[in-house]
Amino acid sequence: MLQRRFAWTLLGIAALFLSGGLHPARAQSESGRRLSVEFEIMLGNVRWMLAPTTAPLERKGLHARLASALSYLGITARRYLDEQGIVNTGLLRQIHTLRAEFKAGDSTALEMHLQNLAEAYPIDLRGILPLIVTPKRLRVGRRLYRKDCWSCHAYPGNGREYPAPDLFRTARTEPRREFAARLIGGVYGNFYTSMENPLSDEQIASLFAYFVHDQPPSTR
Ligand code: HEC
Numbered sequence: 671m672l673q674r675r676f677a678w679t680l681l682g683i684a685a686l687f688l689s690g691g692l693h694p695a696r697a698q699s700e701s702g703r704r705l706s707v708e709f710e711i712m713l714g715n716v717r718w719m720l721a722p723t724t725a726p727l728e729r730k731g732l733h734a735r736l737a738s739a740l741s742y743l744g745i746t747a748r749r750y751l752d753e754q755g756i757v758n759t760g761l762l763r764q765i766h767t768l769r770a771e772f773k774a775g776d777s778t779a780l781e782m783h784l785q786n787l788a789e790a791y792p793i794d795l796r797g798i799l800p801l802i803v804t805p806k807r808l809r810v811g812r813r814l815y816r817k818d819c820w821s822c823h824a825y826p827g828n829g830r831e832y833p834a835p836d837l838f839r840t841a842r843t844e845p846r847r848e849f850a851a852r853l854i855g856g857v858y859g860n861f862y863t864s865m866e867n868p869l870s871d872e873q874i875a876s877l878f879a880y881f882v883h884d885q886p887p888s889t890r
Contacts, residue, residue: 710851797871811880841881
């Protein structure tokens with residue numbers, strides 16, 4: 671009896687293996703990642719928008735960003751579903767619900783649903799988190815920042831509608847998953863200019879390590 675149960679267990683494990691259940695997860699597709707990153711950034715933006723410390727003008731900017739994110743989310747989702755060959759899914763319906771909640775100004779419901787979606791479609795961050803700091807990453811991060819980011823991000827310009835954030839601050843204060851998502855999806859500002867993320871995961875991890883563990887270049 672016991673032996674038979676053991677045999678069934680073995681068979682179950684074999685089946686899991688064959689179905690891919692115990693395989694190391696494959697790297698996330700580009701469109702899958704895009705979708706996951708959007709959910710995470712939108713969730714962060716809803717939270718920023720609701721935070722009492724957020725300046726009114728910035729809140730207005732976040733509201734506009736959410737409106738535009740919601741308008742193209744359907745396209746991002748459809749692209750992902752097409753690629754996966756998934757036909758019947760509640761995902762598009764859920765996006766519809768998000769839009770309705772946004773329109774009705776129900777930020778609490780919006781936040782809750784976005785959190786559920788961000789958990790259901792997690793970003794594959796294995797190349798970035800947990801954050802490992804090495805001298806090489808600090809060096810690469812510093813060089814990249816000076817070359818490609820500093821010109822805009824050195825003077826964050828608070829009080830604008832779309833301020834370029836102080837990355838040394840946000841890297842330390844935002845939840846790590848959220849900041850990683852912003853580094854993947856938000857570099858160069860918005861969706862239209864960042865369809866293709868220009869940075870590799872290794873470069874992102876290097877920048878992240880640099881922002882958390884070093885100082886901005888001296889402006890003097
Ligand atoms: C041409 C100016 C410019 C350059 C160059 C630039 N940024 Fe930005 N960045 C901005 C502005 C402006 C925003 C705010 C845009 C917004 O809120 O829509 C921003 C936003 C961001 C954000 C937050 C995105 C979000 O979703 O809130 C991150 C992260 C970021 N930049 C990282 C970088 C990194 C890393 C580099 C260099 C590799 C870089 N940026 C280069 C102007 C720039």
